[in-house]
Structure formats: structure tokens, C-alpha cells
Amino acid sequence: MASKTKKAQFDVKKQFEAVAEQFQTLQVLNEEGEIVNEAAMPDLSDEQLQELMRRMVYTRILDQRSISLNRQGRLGFYAPTAGQEASQLASQFALEKEDFILLGYRDVPQLIWHGLPLSQAFLFSRGHFKGNQIPEGVNVISPQIIIGAQIIQAAGVALGMKKNGAKSVAITYTGDGGASQGDFYEGLNFAGAFKAPAIFVVQNNRFAISTPVEKQSAAQTIAQKAVAAGIPGIQVDGMDPLAVYAAVKDARERAINGEGPTLIETLTYRYGPHTMAGDDPTRYRTSDLDNEWEQKDPLVRFRKFLEKKGLWSEELENATIDQAKDDIKEAIKIADETPKQKVTDLMEIMYEDMPYHLKEQYEIYKEKESK
Amino acid sequence: MAQMTMIQAITDALRTELRNDEKVLMFGEDIGVNGGVFRATEGLQKEFGEDRVFDTPLAESGIGGLAIGLALTGYRPVPEIQFFGFVFEVMDSIAGQMARMRYRSGGRYNAPITVRSPFGGGVHTPELHSDALEGLMAQSPGLKVVVPSTPYDAKGLLISSIRDNDPVIFLEHLKLYRAFRQEVPEEEYTIEIGKADVKREGTDLSIITYGAMVHESLKAAEELEKEGHSVEVVDLRTIQPLDIEAIIASVEKTGRAIVVQEAQKQAGVGAQVVAEINDRAILSLEAPVLRVAAPDTIYPFSQAEGVWLPNFKDIIETAKKVLNF
Numbered sequence: 001m002a003s004k005t006k007k008a009q010f011d012v013k014k015q016f017e018a019v020a021e022q023f024q025t026l027q028v029l030n031e032e033g034e035i036v037n038e039a040a041m042p043d044l045s046d047e048q049l050q051e052l053m054r055r056m057v058y059t060r061i062l063d064q065r066s067i068s069l070n071r072q073g074r075l076g077f078y079a080p081t082a083g084q085e086a087s088q089l090a091s092q093f094a095l096e097k098e099d100f101i102l103l104g105y106r107d108v109p110q111l112i113w114h115g116l117p118l119s120q121a122f123l124f125s126r127g128h129f130k131g132n133q134i135p136e137g138v139n140v141i142s143p144q145i146i147i148g149a150q151i152i153q154a155a156g157v158a159l160g161m162k163k164n165g166a167k168s169v170a171i172t173y174t175g176d177g178g179a180s181q182g183d184f185y186e187g188l189n190f191a192g193a194f195k196a197p198a199i200f201v202v203q204n205n206r207f208a209i210s211t212p213v214e215k216q217s218a219a220q221t222i223a224q225k226a227v228a229a230g231i232p233g234i235q236v237d238g239m240d241p242l243a244v245y246a247a248v249k250d251a252r253e254r255a256i257n258g259e260g261p262t263l264i265e266t267l268t269y270r271y272g273p274h275t276m277a278g279d280d281p282t283r284y285r286t287s288d289l290d291n292e293w294e295q296k297d298p299l300v301r302f303r304k305f306l307e308k309k310g311l312w313s314e315e316l317e318n319a320t321i322d323q324a325k326d327d328i329k330e331a332i333k334i335a336d337e338t339p340k341q342k343v344t345d346l347m348e349i350m351y352e353d354m355p356y357h358l359k360e361q362y363e364i365y366k367e368k369e370s371k
Numbered sequence: 372m373a374q375m376t377m378i379q380a381i382t383d384a385l386r387t388e389l390r391n392d393e394k395v396l397m398f399g400e401d402i403g404v405n406g407g408v409f410r411a412t413e414g415l416q417k418e419f420g421e422d423r424v425f426d427t428p429l430a431e432s433g434i435g436g437l438a439i440g441l442a443l444t445g446y447r448p449v450p451e452i453q454f455f456g457f458v459f460e461v462m463d464s465i466a467g468q469m470a471r472m473r474y475r476s477g478g479r480y481n482a483p484i485t486v487r488s489p490f491g492g493g494v495h496t497p498e499l500h501s502d503a504l505e506g507l508m509a510q511s512p513g514l515k516v517v518v519p520s521t522p523y524d525a526k527g528l529l530i531s532s533i534r535d536n537d538p539v540i541f542l543e544h545l546k547l548y549r550a551f552r553q554e555v556p557e558e559e560y561t562i563e564i565g566k567a568d569v570k571r572e573g574t575d576l577s578i579i580t581y582g583a584m585v586h587e588s589l590k591a592a593e594e595l596e597k598e599g600h601s602v603e604v605v606d607l608r609t610i611q612p613l614d615i616e617a618i619i620a621s622v623e624k625t626g627r628a629i630v631v632q633e634a635q636k637q638a639g640v641g642a643q644v645v646a647e648i649n650d651r652a653i654l655s656l657e658a659p660v661l662r663v664a665a666p667d668t669i670y671p672f673s674q675a676e677g678v679w680l681p682n683f684k685d686i687i688e689t690a691k692k693v694l695n696f
Contacts, residue, residue, distance in 0.1 A: 100443070142475060152436025153437075189430070352473070356616075
């Protein structure tokens with residue numbers, strides 16, 4: 001029996017159109033290095049603009065050197081960062097020292113610029129626990145390996161800050177892949193429910209290892225996922241350092257004013273492989289797509305912008321490159337001189353007081369490792 | 372001293388620590404206004420305010436992550452997982468995160484978190500409410516696992532757990548919550564984590580057990596006494612770390628032992644205890660060490676739990692095999 005088609009009670013198309021309209025990408029600086037949105041232009045001094053550029057150039061060099069050190073067997077686990085500098089560094093640049101950062105393994109640059117010594121970043125890569133021993137006063141925790149686990153922890157740190165009456169925020173980073181995890185939704189929802197001062201940054205680099213973002217969700221944007229949690233969501237051009245900075249600065253202001261968390265989606269791209277452990281991006285990305293994104297490069301557009309203002313030059317660029325190379329050399333030296341990690345070291349950091357079985361095993365491994 | 376049930380002793384311990392340390396926070400599903408589904412947090416929100424005793428959204432992983440984040444900002448969280456059968460939702464936060472906090476950070480951070488949760492069979496719950504999953508926890512390095520069997524022990528152990536600077540999984544047996552009352556001091560006291568308690572002394576056989584099985588074992592010991600067997604019952608109280616000295620001292624005295632657990636037999640805490648005895652006291656043994664445990668199925672739909680759960684008769688049967696070996 002043919003059923004009579006009823007008129008839809010609810011206009012789904014209209015709903016999605018309204019959502020799409022709400023989530024336009026924020027851009028301040030276009031690919032030509034021109035300000036296209038004066039109203040959103042952040043209030044940064046010339047020195048701050050130079051410093052942000054310096055950090056991006058430095059980090060690009062760090063990435064190149066890390067890749068080559070990895071190939072020489074002088075670094076271990078490494079997830080390349082080139083392409084994501086605006087997303088990573090301009091967001092960190094909008095923070096204060098007392099803000100706490102929780103992130104995943106591609107986001108080591110934010111830790112470094114928040115105060116983690118470079119030698120420790122290298123020790124982390126080499127699989128040495130000293131790399132994770134964050135110095136006092138540096139408000140970060142070592143990179144999370146479980147995708148998304150840091151997001152709910154960030155809600156907890158933010159709630160703790162609120163309870164402490166601190167004027168600071170917890171910021172957490174994940175990728176488009178992480179936005180599929182249950183912990184992502186739980187983190188947004190908890191922070192929203194508690195009005196906790198958190199910033200959730202999703203660096204949408206278009207691929208969760210190999211799975212394109214289109215296959216990860218039916219949602220048109222990741223930013224719109226904020227709506228379900230009842231918190232603000234914003235999508236920014238993640239290759240534009242000024243847009244990223246503006247969005248994070250704004251979110252931070254709201255958070256410390258007691259207005260709760262914000263979700264920020266940065267549209268970005270990683271030029272390199274997922275990690276240096278055998279990933280081959282040509283299996284899942286076309287060179288056309290790579291080229292398209294390289295045209296949006298954050299360093300290129302920011303350099304054009306600063307050069308026009310007379311704030312950047314070849315000398316400054318070269319001085320930054322030299323500085324990065326010197327620092328890397330020095331940091332590798334420190335990492336090399338760090339005593340080898342022992343199993344007994346790890347036994348000592350399992351509990352405050354060693355239980356009987358570890359004490360017994362400690363003696364066995366002490367003997368083994370003394371040979 | 373007051374006569375308290377285990378649930379009252381637990382509430383008393385929680386109140387004690389909320390008073391003692393302003394950094395202690397309690398949170399979970401329905402623990403605020405409602406006082407928890409078993410009333411463990413009854414009256415605590417009213418007394419200490421919503422800032423310190425609060426409800427969370429319904430998401431166990433979120434509760435675990437929240438505890439970790441709060442610990443990172445200087446708090447001493449005591450989250451409740453409404454039923455321990457829901458632990459699979461929060462396994463990463465527990466075994467993947469808080470258990471590793473000290474290790475992962477090279478000692479820079481720690482996780483002074485006590486995860487409280489009811490578990491245990493015999494009260495006809497729906498699925499995933501009764502499972503004895505303590506073995507999963509005991510197998511995760513970095514955690515301590517406490518399972519009290521009496522109101523007195525529950526209070527002293529819970530206070531110690533909350534004060535511990537490492538994560539403790541504190542498992543409260545559902546059937547013991549209101550099973551009996553006991554004299555419990557109103558003032559604060561602690562019981563050291565990792566210390567067993569000889570609940571009954573004997574010379575012929577050691578029954579090593581914990582949780583609700585302590586009471587089945589005591590019942591079995593009484594029956595065996597009538598037949599002339601002097602049975603010792605060692606209540607482990609903490610299953611990670613084990614009180615190896617107490618276990619070995621008892622076995623060396625009696626020369627015979629059985630290990631009793633409510634959980635399924637496979638890869639369980641009982642197997643660990645047997646292995647430790649074999650490693651350390653095999654020459655004191657007059658007979659093999661046998662186990663009493665539940666069969667290796669999923670926790671049964673409740674109509675079958677009467678037979679599925681080990682009871683004093685099962686314990687007597689196994690005890691006799693060892694006594695008559």
C-alpha cells in the first residue's frame with residue numbers, strides 16, 4: 001500500500017543552512033600578506049609581530065632539523081609540524097605563562113615556546129623519561145599519546161583554576177581525528193556545564209593519519225560541534241597567524257571573565273608525513289592538494305606582511321635560522337650527555353613508596369644494570 | 372563508639388577527610404543532592420557546599436579525566452563511579468592516565484585520586500553492575516587496589532586511600548553496604564594500605580581472601596571447626612600491593628592454604644596469591660594451594676547468581692581437599 005507523503009514537520013535543509021552561515025572562516029591576513037579584516041586585527045606591537053615571525057621561522061627550522069636527525073637515528077619518535085606553525089605558535093603566543101597546556105604529540109612546539117627546554121623535547125623524542133620531567137613553573141604536561149585523553153583532563157585543569165580563583169586558562173590541542181573521540185565531546189560538555197576557563201583547539205589538518213576529514217564526520221565544520229555543548233565555536237584560517245591569535249586571545253578573555261570555554265577549529269595542513277615512523281602521505285593525499293595548501297603557507301604570507309611594514313628582512317630571517325641551528329646543536333649535546341635511562345629509574349617513579357614486589361625487582365635490575 | 376554499617380562508615384570517612392583537607396573534592400553521578408545511589412555521600416553536599424561535593428554530567432571517562440585535571444591543579448579528588456561495571460568507560464583515564472601520571476612525568480606530577488565504586492554480586496542487579504573487576508585494576512601498574520570487608524576497615528582504609536599520594540581504586544561491596552553493623556570509632560583513624568588482617572586465627576589451614584568472600588570464609592571456618600579443623604582466615608584488604616608477609620606467615624604456620632575470590636577464576640588475584648606462595652613458601656606446604664572462584668563466564672544474569680557466586684559450601688569442599696591431601 002502506497003503511503004501518502006506527508007509534509008516534513010521540520011526543515012532540515014534550513015537548519016543546516018543556518019549552521020553553515022554561522023560558521024564562516026575567520027581570516028585576517030590573506031595569502032598575499034594583506035589585512036582583509038581590519039576589525040579583527042589583533043592589537044600586537046611591532047616587536048610582538050616580529051617575535052611571532054621569529055618563532056615560526058625558528059620552528060620551521062626545528063622541524064627540518066628534527067626530520068634529518070630522525071633519519072640519522074639521532075632522534076626517535078617525531079611527528080612533523082611544518083605547515084601548522086600559525087595554528088600552533090600563534091595560539092600559544094596569545095597565552096600567558098600561568099595558562100596550562102595539554103596537547104598531543106605533534107604539538108611539541110607549543111611546549112617549547114611555553115618554556116620546555118629544547119633538550120627535553122629531544123629526550124621525549126628519544127624515549128627518555130627526563131624529557132617528560134617538566135621544570136617547575138612551566139605549566140604544561142608532556143604530550144598525550146592517547147588521542148583525545150587530554151581534552152577531558154583540560155576540563156579538569158580549567159575547573160581547578162576556577163576553584164582556585166586563578167585568572168588563567170587551560171588550553172588543549174587535538175586534531176580533526178581527535179574530534180571524533182568520545183572524550184572530545186565529554187571535555188566540551190563538562191567544561192561547558194562547569195563554565196570552566198578552557199580553550200579547545202582542534203587543528204584540522206584534513207587527515208587523521210590517512211582518513212580525510214570528509215570521511216570522519218557528516219558535520220560541515222568541527223567548530224559547529226560547540227553548539228551541541230552550548231559553548232562558542234569558531235573556525236579560523238589556521239594558516240593565518242593573526243586570525244589564530246585573535247581567536248585565542250578572544251577566547252582567553254571570555255574564559256578569564258567567567259564566560260566559560262570556547263572551541264576553535266583551525267584549518268591547516270601538515271606538509272610532512274603523520275610521523276617519521278614509515279607513514280607515506282602519497283598513499284592518501286594528492287600532490288595537487290599538497291600544492292594547494294603550500295600556497296597558503298603561514299610563513300610566506302606573514303613574511304610578506306612584515307616586509308611591507310619594514311619589520312622583517314633577510315638579515316632577521318638568517319639570524320633566526322642561525323639561532324635555531326645553534327640552539328638545536330646545544331640541545332642535542334645536552335640530550336647526548338644525559339645519563340642513559342635505567343629500568344631502576346622507572347621503578348623509582350612508579351609510586352611515592354615502592355611496594356614490596358618492586359623493591360625485590362629493583363635489586364635484581366640494579367644488579368643487571370651495574371654490569 | 373558508634374554502631375555503623377559499612378555505608379555509614381564510608382560516609383563518615385568521606386566527611387572526615389572533607390573536614391581535614393580543603394583540597395578534597397567529591398564528584399560523580401547523582402552524588403550531590405541525591406547523596407549517591409547508595410547514599411554514600413548523604414548530606415555531604417549540604418554540609419560542605421556544591422563547590423566541594425558536586426554532580427557531574429553522565430560520562431565516566433569525563434569523570435576520570437576531570438579528576439586528573441583537578442589533581443594537576445592541586446586538588447585531591449575522590450570521584451565516584453556509580454557502579455564498577457561501568458569502569459570500561461573510564462579505563463583509559465584510570466589505567467592509561469592516572470596510573471601513569473607519576474611515571475609519565477618522571478615524578479613531576481602525581482595523581483592523589485581515590486576512585487570509589489560499588490561492585491559485587493548477590494543483590495540481583497541488571498548486567499554490568501555486579502562484576503568483580505578488581506583483577507583488571509590489580510594488573511595495572513601504578514594503581515593501588517583496596518577492597519574492605521567490614522565497616523571498621525572501610526573507614527580506616529578509605530581515609531588512608533584519600534591521603535595517599537598515588538591513585539587508589541577503592542571497591543565497596545554492594546552486599547556488605549548494609550549487611551551488618553560494627554563498632555566504629557567516631558574519631559579519625561587510618562589503616563595502612565597493603566596490610567592484611569587475620570580475621571580468624573587457626574593452625575590447620577589458611578583461607579586467604581578479601582571482600583564479601585571474607586564472610587563466606589568465616590562461615591566455612593566455623594563449620595570446619597565443628598569437624599575439628601582449625602582454620603585461619605586472612606583478609607587481604609588490599610589486593611595491590613599484597614601483604615606478602617602476612618600471607619607467608621600464615622601459610623608457614625598452617626602449611627595448607629586455599630585462596631577464595633568472588634571473581635572468575637581466569638587470570639585472577641587468586642592466581643597471583645597462589646604464585647606468590649609457590650615462589651616463597653613451597654617448602655612449608657603440605658598440600659597444593661587450591662582456589663575457590665566463580666566459573667569463567669560473564670557475570671550471570673541475576674537468576675543464576677545464587678549458584679554462580681562462590682559460597683561457604685564451595686569453600687568447605689575445597690578446604691577439605693586440601694586438608695585431606
